[in-house]
Amino acid sequence: MSMTIHVDVVSAEGHLFSGQGEMVYAPAVMGELGIAPRHTPLVTQLKPGDVRVDPGQGKPMEHFYVSGGMIEIQPHVVTVLADTAVRAKDLDEAAALEAKRRAEDAIANKSSEMEMAKAQIELAEAVAQLRAIERIREGGN
Amino acid sequence: MAGAKEIRTQIASIKNTRKITGAMEMVAASKMRKAQDRMEATRPYADKIKNVIRHLGMAHPEYKHPFMQTREVKRVGYIIVSSDRGLAGGLNNNLFRRLIKDIKALKDEGKGVEFCLIGNKAVGFFSRVGGKVLATATHLGDKPRLEDLIGTVKSMLDAFENGEVDEIRIAYNEFVNTMTQKPTVEQIVPLPADQDDQELQHHWDYIYEPDAKDVLEGLLVRYIESLVYQSVVENAACEQPARMVAMKAASDNAGSLIDELQLIYNKARQAAITQEISEIVSGAAAV
Numbered sequence: 143m144s145m146t147i148h149v150d151v152v153s154a155e156g157h158l159f160s161g162q163g164e165m166v167y168a169p170a171v172m173g174e175l176g177i178a179p180r181h182t183p184l185v186t187q188l189k190p191g192d193v194r195v196d197p198g199q200g201k202p203m204e205h206f207y208v209s210g211g212m213i214e215i216q217p218h219v220v221t222v223l224a225d226t227a228v229r230a231k232d233l234d235e236a237a238a239l240e241a242k243r244r245a246e247d248a249i250a251n252k253s254s255e256m257e258m259a260k261a262q263i264e265l266a267e268a269v270a271q272l273r274a275i276e277r278i279r280e281g282g283n
Numbered sequence: 284m285a286g287a288k289e290i291r292t293q294i295a296s297i298k299n300t301r302k303i304t305g306a307m308e309m310v311a312a313s314k315m316r317k318a319q320d321r322m323e324a325t326r327p328y329a330d331k332i333k334n335v336i337r338h339l340g341m342a343h344p345e346y347k348h349p350f351m352q353t354r355e356v357k358r359v360g361y362i363i364v365s366s367d368r369g370l371a372g373g374l375n376n377n378l379f380r381r382l383i384k385d386i387k388a389l390k391d392e393g394k395g396v397e398f399c400l401i402g403n404k405a406v407g408f409f410s411r412v413g414g415k416v417l418a419t420a421t422h423l424g425d426k427p428r429l430e431d432l433i434g435t436v437k438s439m440l441d442a443f444e445n446g447e448v449d450e451i452r453i454a455y456n457e458f459v460n461t462m463t464q465k466p467t468v469e470q471i472v473p474l475p476a477d478q479d480d481q482e483l484q485h486h487w488d489y490i491y492e493p494d495a496k497d498v499l500e501g502l503l504v505r506y507i508e509s510l511v512y513q514s515v516v517e518n519a520a521c522e523q524p525a526r527m528v529a530m531k532a533a534s535d536n537a538g539s540l541i542d543e544l545q546l547i548y549n550k551a552r553q554a555a556i557t558q559e560i561s562e563i564v565s566g567a568a569a570v
Contacts, residue, residue, distance in 0.1 A: 152331055154429045154509045156324035172492045185335060186492035187501055212502060214335045214489075221331050223505065226429050237434030238441065241418035245400070 147179040149195050151206050153224040158206060164198035166220050168213050175213070177220055184215040193222055287555065290548040294541055301537035307370065308530035314425060315461070315523040321426070322458060322520040325513045332506045336474075339499055342488040346495065349444060350503045353473045358395040360417070360439050360448035361386075362471075363409060364455035364514050365402035366522040367422060372529035374456060374522060375404040378466040382454055383412070385468060397448055399439045401432070401515060417442055427515045429508060436508050443472055455514035456521040462528070464521040471510050474503075 146162040166177040169191030188211045195204040208224040215221075340351070363382065365375045386396050400406045400419045410416060418438040420431055442448045451472040457465040491498045 150327070150331065152328045154325060154328045154505075154512050156321075157327050170492060182490060183488070184490040184492065185339075185498050185502075187498065212332075212335075212498070212505065214331070221335075223328060223332060225505075234433055234437050237430075238418070238437040239434070241399075241420060241434035241438050244421070245416040245419045 145179040146198065147177065147181070148219045149222070150220070151193065151195075151222040151224060153211075153226045155226050158224065159195070159204060161195070161204075162197065163195040163204075163220075165196040167192075167194040167196075168222065169193070169208075170213065177215055180217045181215050181220075183217070184213075186213055187211070188213055188222070188224075193224075287548060287551045290544055290551065294544050294548065297537050297541050297544070301534050301541070304530045304533040304537065308527055308534060311523045311527035311530060315520075315527060318425070318516075318520040318523050319458070322513075322516045325509065325516050329506065329509045329513055332502060332509060336499075336502055336506060338489070339495070339502070343495060346499075348499055348503055350440075350472050350507070351474050354449050356394060356449045358397060358448045358450075359389055360397045360399065360442060360451045362399045362435070362439060362451065362453045362511060362514075363401065363405045364453065364511075364518045365400075365405035365408075366518065367403040367424075368522075369404065370529060371522050371526040372532075374464060374525040375402075375408075377464075378454060378456055379405075379408055381466040381468065386412070386414070397442065399435050401435060401511075402518075423515065423519075425519065427512070427519060429512045432511055432515065433508065436511050437504075440472070440504065440507065453511060453514050455518045456525075458517050458520045461524045464525055471507055474506075 146164055147166065149159065149161060149163045149166055150157075151159040164179075166175075168175045168177065169189050170186045171189050172186065175186075188208055190209045191207075193206045193208055195206075197204065206222070206224070208222065209226070211222065211224040213220065213222050361382070363378075365378065369375070389396055395414075397415045397417050398405075398409050399417050400409055401421075402423070403421045406416075406419050406421060418435045420435045423431055439448070439451055443451055450470060452468055452470050454466070454468045457467040459465050
């Protein structure tokens with residue numbers, strides 16, 4: 143029997159693949175990696191590209207596109223931690239700025255927030271009324 | 284027939300309300316299953332990263348990333364996860380009440396708080412509480428995407444690195460089971476130390492490419508993001524059953540209100556008829 147290595151491909155949003163492979167290929171930042179069973183322990187970052195798992199026995203190759211991520215290799219287990227989003231320092235920065243801007247908008251937009259608050263108070267009042275009615279009804283019966 | 288018409292319109296309007304709450308109940312029930320599956324699906328990723336980080340920590344006890352170092356706490360950052368929509372019973376309010384208590388305690392100790400708000404309800408509530416809001420993320424929908432959270436998490440982590448906050452906590456509803464949601468507040472940064480005193484027997488280390496620091500940094504950021512994402516998904520999984528239960532109660536209440544009103548309406552109608560007959564009879568007798 144040929145030697146195999148266990149492969150898990152997971153992303154934050156879900157589990158993508160789990161199975162045995164004779165060979166795994168992954169696009170690491172320092173260059174393409176070919177991982178055979180009993181590879182030395184290694185952790186590295188991935189760049190966007192294809193992760194391929196060769197299950198052996200003439201079965202077709204499994205392909206996964208990753209937009210980056212990390213890969214952890216132990217002699218008998220490979221774990222691909224795939225990113226679901228394209229990551230880059232400046233992109234993350236932009237996302238952070240966007241989130242900040244939204245916060246400022248929310249504060250600047252007090253009027254609409256206040257309306258929200260007003261609506262919530264009205265709702266709370268309505269609920270209280272309903273409860274009072276219920277209590278009266280129960281008392282009446 | 285005083286009031287009979289009013290009662291009739293009231294019954295009609297309550298019936299309409301019941302239709303809406305009934306529909307919302309069914310929608311929530313069908314979304315519930317999917318939300319729970321999504322919650323389950325996030326677990327392997329966080330578990331795997333946690334394992335790698337633990338290995339790393341054991342192999343390099345001398346190197347401590349800022350995210351792993353505790354320091355004196357002067358300001359606390361809260362990432363607050365709430366739902367975008369209301370009508371989910373006490374889901375959000377229970378969480379907010381718990382938080383207000385915490386925040387008050389912190390303020391009494393002279394510590395400041397800063398917020399990152401996820402979900403419309405938290406934005407509506409906490410922008411009035413006072414305290415600095417660093418970032419918000421809303422309209423995540425039924426399928427939250429990690430992408431939409433990256434910015435929010437990063438602005439909090441930046442604040443931590445710049446020393447604006449000394450501790451980051453996350454508040455969300457923990458999914459206990461379909462009937463129970465538990466408001467939960469957890470510390471995520473600095474990463475709580477693992478209590479497992481696994482003896483450092485396996486003295487093996489990874490090869491790092493390009494180097495250990497970059498790899499650890501990337502892993503930690505992803506780990507924290509996945510924790511936040513997990514909380515968001517878990518909160519979403521809490522939202523649906525909470526809404527289902529709330530809407531079921533509302534439908535039931537509407538049903539009993541209708542019965543009640545129907546009885547009053549019938550009595551009023553009966554009284555009016557009786558009165559009319561007695562008027563006719565007495566009129567005929569007088570002739």
